Amino acid sequence: MSDLHDLCRFISRPVTNQYITQLKAYLKSGIPSTYTVEEAYNYTNGIEEEPTTTTTPLHIICQNIPTNGTEEELLVVSEMISVLFEYGAGWSFTDINNETPGCILIKRNMKDSVAFNQIVEAGVRAELILRKVNDNIEFIEASDEEEVPELVESEEQTENAQEDISQIKGNTLEVDPQSTNLDPAEHQETYLNTKLQYKDDALVTSNKDGVMMSWEHNLMQMGCNSLFKNREDDPEEEMVVLNIGFGMGIIDTMIQDKKPFKHYICEPHPDVLEKLKKDGWYQKPNVVILEGRWQDKVAELLSEGVFFNGIYYDTYSEHYSDMLELFDLIVGLLKPQGIFSFFNGLGADRQVIYEVYKKLVEIDLSNYGLQISFTDINLPTLEVWDDIKRSYWNCPVYYHPEVKFVDL
Structure with missing residues (x-):
């Protein structure tokens, strides 16, 4: 020392x-x-x-x-x-x-x-x-006579930040698309070509990555309740909602229980789509299934003039940069009094990273004229990771998010 x-x-x-x-x-x-x-x-x-x-x-x-x-x-x-x-x-x-x-x-x-x-x-x-x-930042080569100033906050700090930042529900760093043996938790194309299994109240990949688990039930209920807050002010409102990422169908089942006028579900994974067909979701009269990635399907709704009272986002193998792209669509798709929410697993492998993301998402949403509020939910220690390759949740508190347009 x-x-x-x-x-x-x-x-x-x-x-x-x-x-x-x-x-x-x-x-x-x-x-x-x-x-x-x-x-x-x-x-x-x-x-x-x-x-x-x-x-x-x-x-x-x-x-x-x-x-x-x-x-x-x-x-x-x-x-x-x-x-x-x-x-x-x-x-x-x-x-x-x-x-x-x-x-x-x-x-x-x-x-x-x-x-x-x-x-x-x-x-x-x-x-x-x-x-x-x-x-x-455009880096310009300096001549031998010129000195290149250093970034005070630093290269060391930002390089190390890459190891922890950009985490959404089991997703880690952006990876080289040219690389072989890509991890499905980190690379969406690999994930979409990876077999999924519904077992023991969980949805897992063939290499035992947890995609979704039943312990999230209460968090999904809070998400569903947020989407229908408009109905409290106007019980006759014809609620139109969108859920991005079906997974185990937990929140979608809750949405159906509230009898929305129209319920859109966007899901890209073929095994999950097969589950939707098997369980009769395609036959529900108020349900519209968007087969494919939200990046390809949800943008089409803007040109069709579809607007939502509530939007929920819970995907796998995506990164925070994807959420930033989604915000571009949220501001166009959300009704003036609408609510956007999401499974808040941003950086949840460490509590300090989770706290960093809480501030980051607030900053980023404010750039879109959106404001976010959080409800703190204390969680028990989860005993669900024994057969899972790696956990996507290690925090004692969950910050449930509600996003809406800034009141003027």
């Missing part, structure tokens, strides 16, 4: 501004804000191997924030965290226990702390910067 790491342990109390001064001195001398305990150990012991874990100064600060700290001390700690982020600290690096700095604070019951909020805000900034880097 280096002097920088020792500083972040707050061995000497009280924690005064001298800590900030010393931290800045280390960073200005060239020590990276991401310099890890593992790197320091390897350097001290002459080990040339690259460490596999990344216990950074930010991890150490989060491990050692005094629980009995005074207001003045906690202000110093907050400033130290800000300084680390200014020098490119990574908000989502994982330590030897596979924990991010935010995970450490949650474990210490410090989710409501200023430090945790700083980490979440850093995650939001990292994702927004990542989009700019990927989409909007």
Whole structure:
């Protein structure tokens, strides 16, 4: 462990501004804000191997924030965290226990702390910067005489963010479409060509990825209730609703129980479509089945002049970038008083990532003149993952979303 790491342990109390001064001195001398305990150990012991874990100064600060700290001390700690982020600290690096700095604070019951909020805000900034880097920044080669300025928030931060961000119900990173052996949870074309099985109150892929499970029942009920809120103001309203992603048909069955005027279902997977046919959904007089990807089918509804009181979105093997594309359609398809909702599994493999997405989706929807509100639902520890390849839910709370146009 280096002097920088020792500083972040707050061995000497009280924690005064001298800590900030010393931290800045280390960073200005060239020590990276991401310099890890593992790197320091390897350097001290002459080990040339690259460490596999990344216990950074930010991890150490989060491990050692005094629980009995005074207001003045906690202000110093907050400033130290800000300084680390200014020098490119990574908000989502994982330590030897596979924990991010935010995970450490949650474990210490410090989710409501200023430090945790700083980490979440850093995650939001990292994702927004990542989009700019990927989409909007034109890199120009500099001549030998020119200096290329660095992005302060940083390349290190945004690269690491890619490992955690973009998660919707079991979906991880965007992947190279030229790659072979693509994971169906990550690549939609592979998923649509993967066999599905309905078994044990779950819908799973042939390689045991969970697509949908019965534990979501209460969350689907909340989603259904949101779609029909218009009816509370006008009981005679002829409700027209759209569900994107049939899965096990949980929410669609609930929608039918509310007797909508018209019920659209968009579903691309052939095995699920076969289930729809087998269970008689094609014969229901108020149901319209859109066979195919929503990207291809839902856009057609705009040209047909179809508008909805409620829209729900719950797909598999899609990414947050897909949701952003969907928002382009939502603003055209939703009636002025309509409600849009979705299965909110955005980043739900880690609670800190889940918190980052809560803020991101609010920012993104506001760009469309839409506002989102959340209802917090405490969830029990789920004992459903034993035969599943990987879980798509690891958070103690569910943020149920309701989206509508901003009231003017």
